[in-house]
Amino acid sequence: MSIAIATIFVAASAAEAAPGDEQTGVVSGYTGQGPVQVAVTPDGSTAYVLNEDSNSVSIVNTGTDSQVGNMAGIVGSPEGIGFSPDGTKAYLSYGYNTLAVVDPATNTQTGTVQGYTGFSSWNGIAFSPDGSKAYVASTATDTVSVIDTATDTQSGLVAGYTGDHPRQIAFTPDGSKAYVANEDNASVSVIDVATNTQTGVVTGYTGGDARGVSFTPDGSKAYVAGLNGVSVVDVATNTQTSVVAGTSDAFKVAFTPDGSKAYVGNNLSSPSIVDVATNTLVGPVSNYTGYRSRSIAFTPDGSKAFVADSGTNLVAVVSVSGTPATIATISPTSGPIAGGTSVTISGAALLGTTGVDFGGVPGTNLVVDPSGTSLTVATPAHAVGPVDVVVHNPNGDATSTGAFTFLAAPVTMSFDSAGGSSVAPESLSAGQAATKPADPTKNGYAFDGWFTAATGGSVWDFSTVLSADTTVYAQWTAVPASTPTPTPSTGTPTSGGSPSSGDPSTVSGSLAHTGSTFPFWVLWVAGAAVVLGGALVLARRTRPNTDK
Structure with missing residues (x-):
């Protein structure tokens, strides 16, 4: 064991953790004894610390890093806790065979899981990502219970499970599979979540006694904490691909929410920090005052971590240095x-x-x-x-x-033709001027122009830029019906026959009467002449006397 401890510290001295990955204090007012697990609620407001030696669960305000109370009704040693994804409930195991239902809003127990058959669940409680079920590992009976979270009832056991002394369970982010870390037979079981059936084990696992397991936020890899150190597993193939050099006697693994680094809780040393992209050890948490960092939990924003250290009986508060944010895409771009x-x-x-x-x-x-x-x-x-x-x-x-x-908001110029021919509206951006359209037409009227009002107003200036939807109005002037203009004449009607019937104004001239002449128009109707205009004066015309 002493060799394993020396290996960790030598490896840590060869690299330096990022600035900020350091212990900044401890939870004030902490009254527990023998902290074995720490867990943070999904909303990040509260942390629960399970205390093995004092048979208690400490309630910690994560904003002030202070204990604000203890959960009532704990009988026996608390062993494990897990939260539903929405944070509305938690399952807490204590007293070896009790699986309690907890309301995180009130930090109180509201009941127990019915039909639970497990015994002694050390840190082995996990909810599926959709919250519909939970798996609970029983170290004493070597079983994994399946819990229906809607009814808080055990619905069965994982079929075909071959593990020995299961310690921790984790679901992949997509909820399709789960891994179980088995301590006594040094294996990692792979469970098909849809059927609640073990389908195999992680191939090539060399980590020794498996105590903890966790998936990266993107679900591409898993870290398994074991006696021999941290193993790296390709989740797609359920195969160990490498180990994190310099780690040993690892107990738990927790990833920062952004997945850039992992903290490894160690059995007999301070937490180790791993660069996830390269799977390399970059150093220990600096200024750490404990020596048995067996459980670690991050706040959802990744700014701090709580470490339950049973060796020095404290809960350390660690300031976490994060990876600077990066922008890949922005959508939409306007x-x-x-x-x-x-x-x-x-x-x-x-x-x-x-x-x-x-x-x-x-x-x-x-x-x-x-x-x-x-x-x-x-x-x-x-x-x-x-x-x-x-x-x-x-x-x-x-x-x-x-x-x-x-972008400038689109605006519309509308044209009210006031009964004239239709003019299509124009759509354009604010800050632009409309284009003057072709003049509309209206029978019997002359177009006067586009105005700011239907009556009155002023002529619209088409160089005006628009800032809002605008309507202009056509105004018109009525045109009188045209009347034919007669042409007076003093001549005599043209000979050569009568005009066609119904043809007006085809003959004009004058009739002589004593002392005057006047114009007239004649309409021929059925061969007869009808006077249409002028003053009709009956005149006696002298004709030659043929009787003489």
Whole structure:
């Protein structure tokens, strides 16, 4: 055992942990004895510390890092606890054969799981990602119980389970499979969650007594904490691919929420820090005052960790240095100046993001995905043009230059032709001027132009830029019906026959009467002449006397 301890510290001295991965204090007012597990509620507000020697569960306010009480009704040694994904309930094992139902909102027990057959569940409780079931490992009976979380009833056991002394269970993020770390037969069982059946074991596992198991947030790999150190498992093939050099006598593994690093709880030393991308040991947690860091839990934002140390009987508070946030994509890349566009930003290490600025103006309705790989935010109102997008994160801001463009809101110029021919509306951006359309037409009217009002108003200036939807109105002037203009004549009707019937104004001339002449028009109807205009004066015309 002493060789294993020396190996850890020598490896740690060869590399240096990132600044900030250091113990900054301990939970104040802590009254427990023999802390064996620490777990943080999904909302990050509370931590529970299971105390083996004092038969108690300490309740810790994670904001003040202080114990605020103890859970009532604990009889016997508490062994394990697990939270539902939505944080509305927890299962707590204590007294060897009690599996209690806990309400995290009130920190009280509300009942027990009916039909539970397990005995002694050391840290081995896990809920499926969808919250529909839970697995509970029983170290004394070498079984894994299946719990129906809707009814808080044991519905059966994992079929075909071959493990010996199961210590910890973890579900893949997609909920399709679970791994069980088996201490006494140094194996890792693979369970098909849909059928609650063991389908095999991790191939090539060399870690020795398996005590803890955890999956990376993206589900691509698992770390198994064992007597021989930390084994790296490819989840797709359920095969060990490597080991983290320099680790040994590992007890538990916890990944930071962004998946960039892992803390390894060790049986007889301070927590080790592993770079997950390279699977390499980068050092211990600095300034650590304990020596038996057997359980570790991160807050959901990844800013701090709590370490239950049974060797020195304390709960350490560790400030966690995170990976700076990065931006990979932004969608959509444009939106109206009024704001309110929902934007999705993908990237890495986004967990803990406190705000997103667009051109220096904060967005609203920020929601960060628990995976730390994406977030959504609503754009603020902003002037027209491209702007920088800045993600503010405690571990380092991320900036994408000119990544979002605010567009002028579209406006419409409408044309009310007031009964004239239709004129199509124009759609354009605010700040643009409309194009004067072709003049409309209206029978019997002359077009006067486009005006700002249906009556009155002023003539619209088509060089005017628009800032809002606008309507202009056609105004018209009535045109009188045309009347034929007669041409007087003093001549005599043209000879050569009568005009066709119904043809007006085909003959004009004058009739002589004593002392005057006057114009007239004649309409020929059925060969007879009808006078249409002029003054009719009956005149006697002298004709030659043929009787003489």
